[in-house]
Amino acid sequence: AGEGDPAILEVQDWTRYLGDGVQARPYGVPSEFEAHVVRRDVEWLTAATESSVNFTPIHELDGIITPNGLCFERHHAGIAEIDPADHRLMINGLVDQPLVFTMEDLKRLPRENRVYFLECAANSGMEWRGSQLNGAQYTHGMVHCVMYTGVPLRTILGEAGIKASGKWVLAEGADASVMTRSIPIEKAVDDCLVAFMMNGEALRPEQGYPLRLVVPGWEGNMWVKWLRRIEVGDLPWHQREETSKYTDLLPNGKARRFTWVMDVKSVITSPSPQMPISHGPGPLVISGLAWSGNGRITRVDVSLDGGRNWRRARIDGPSLPKALHRFYLDIDWDGRDLLLQSRAIDEDGFVQPSKEELRAVRGENSIYHNNGIQTWHVKPDGSSENVEVS
Ligand code: MTE
Ligand code: CO
Structure with a gap:
């Protein structure tokens, strides 16, 4: 924000007029400006909505707790x-x-x-x-x-x-x-x-x-x-x-027969295709989630170059067994392309595999239990795309 900013120079409506009183919303709802933060489905995925799935907007959330109204169904x-x-x-x-x-x-x-x-x-x-x-x-x-x-x-x-x-x-x-x-x-x-x-x-x-x-x-x-x-x-x-x-x-x-445990997994939630970088080069918060059905996450590494080099991310917030963990890598972005990946390690020593490593064992016929490393190609304009690297 700079000089001549009307957000500072002008008196806004919310300062000029009284707001709604108590009991206007006996069961609270999010701000109208957050209306895009909703569960979404993929229409072509299933024939009917009664036997279907929608998805948690994890790209918009932070911390480790999912709000009840946004839990995928x-x-x-x-x-x-x-x-x-x-x-x-x-x-x-x-x-x-x-x-x-x-x-x-x-x-x-x-x-x-x-x-x-x-x-x-x-x-x-x-x-x-x-x-x-x-x-x-x-x-x-x-x-x-x-x-x-x-x-x-x-x-x-x-x-x-x-x-x-x-x-x-x-x-x-x-x-x-x-x-x-x-x-x-x-x-x-x-x-x-x-x-x-x-x-x-x-x-x-x-x-x-x-x-x-x-x-x-x-x-x-x-x-x-x-x-x-x-x-x-x-x-x-x-x-x-x-x-x-x-x-x-x-x-x-x-x-x-019976694959019960959800193996160690992580994903960068921001930046990501639905969460483009909205600013230029300089400080950038890279954030994501990690979890393991074996217990706690002990470490998350982040790569900016498609898995060639790894930096240790910072886990912040409670580290509870079999719960989501929140991680951050705070970088100084040079404005160039990134091949963003995250790799989680759990307390039993399991390391999240690359998609290649996973396919080498499991083949290509699977649907379930894909815990392979995700790559986002972040471009100089801040947008990103779901890609695979080899
Ligand atoms: N339980 C019943 N009775 N009926 C269902 O359709 N779906 C299951 C499970 N339990 C299901 C169910 C599946 S496949 C999943 S992934 C989870 O519930 C989803 O839980 P959620 O809708 O709370 O996210
Ligand atoms: Co299910």
């Missing part, structure tokens, strides 16, 4: 609109005492607060055979991270009593897809939550109101929304979502 049969008074959670199968909980019953059990990312196994799936979608929202936006409040699944199963033969649980949703997934009992009693709140308020209908399963670090498909039943069994059920879907087809024609 993935539905197999649309959003179930459930009156909590009519919702029940049944525990049955290999238990000493089958039980049915009302929402009121669940809210009388000891609860916990935990921050976790949820990533759909299909996130970045459209990029398997080459760069395709122009924007971090579309290439990496099937992820969100919120604080859940819920009852450990361990507590609920403990009330019913797991029989010695009980080795697996089947989680079942109440929506029209009646989505089901098998989960090994070790995970069920480790860190799974039966959650009813996100970011301090009730779950949104899109996210499974009034009840969803939280399966930290594991693929989003297992996080059954509108959760209505947990069955204990001795073997996995091999339902649709764990056989014909959400399995990874390898080059030899065999499909991998």
Whole structure:
């Protein structure tokens, strides 16, 4: 801003007139100037909106928490609109005492607060055979991270009593897809939550109101929304979502059974195709997200030249296991082309692979579990494009 700036010299309307009073917006909404920050879908991706996906606008967000209204949605049969008074959670199968909980019953059990990312196994799936979608929202936006409040699944199963033969649980949703997934009992009693709140308020209908399963670090498909039943069994059920879907087809024609953990991954959210650099050379904040289903992110490196040289980025904000991490690299931009990449390393020592390394192992038939390194070609005019380098 410089001399003769009307933003300084003139009295603005918002200074001249009284604003809206309290209660003008009993449930707050963002400024009208942020109206472009919304979930978006890709129309050609699916035939119908009821079995579709939209994407978190990660390029516009900062920090590690996703606002509830911007969490991406993935539905197999649309959003179930459930009156909590009519919702029940049944525990049955290999238990000493089958039980049915009302929402009121669940809210009388000891609860916990935990921050976790949820990533759909299909996130970045459209990029398997080459760069395709122009924007971090579309290439990496099937992820969100919120604080859940819920009852450990361990507590609920403990009330019913797991029989010695009980080795697996089947989680079942109440929506029209009646989505089901098998989960090994070790995970069920480790860190799974039966959650009813996100970011301090009730779950949104899109996210499974009034009840969803939280399966930290594991693929989003297992996080059954509108959760209505947990069955204990001795073997996995091999339902649709764990056989014909959400399995990874390898080059030899065999499909991998059960790929649960979401591997270490990162992406630069700004600058990116939807977030051009709006200023000239000089100070530039490069920002992005990193996460791992194994636990914490210990390090993120950023390359400005397509992976030849790497600089260590600065992780800022809470570093919580199985949660998004925010990183920054503050540079002095010379105004020239950049081939921006980020590479994350997790506490188990896993290093995010290049897309070439990933394809060498997995071939090109996959959709799910693409955690390859993303490249943005930033141009002198500040715009950027989704590219691949080799
Ligand atoms: N649970 C039910 N009952 N129905 C669904 O369609 N979609 C799954 C999972 N749980 C789904 C579901 C998939 S594939 C993902 S990635 C996550 O929910 C998405 O959660 P979100 O919509 O809160 O982002
Ligand atoms: Co999914």
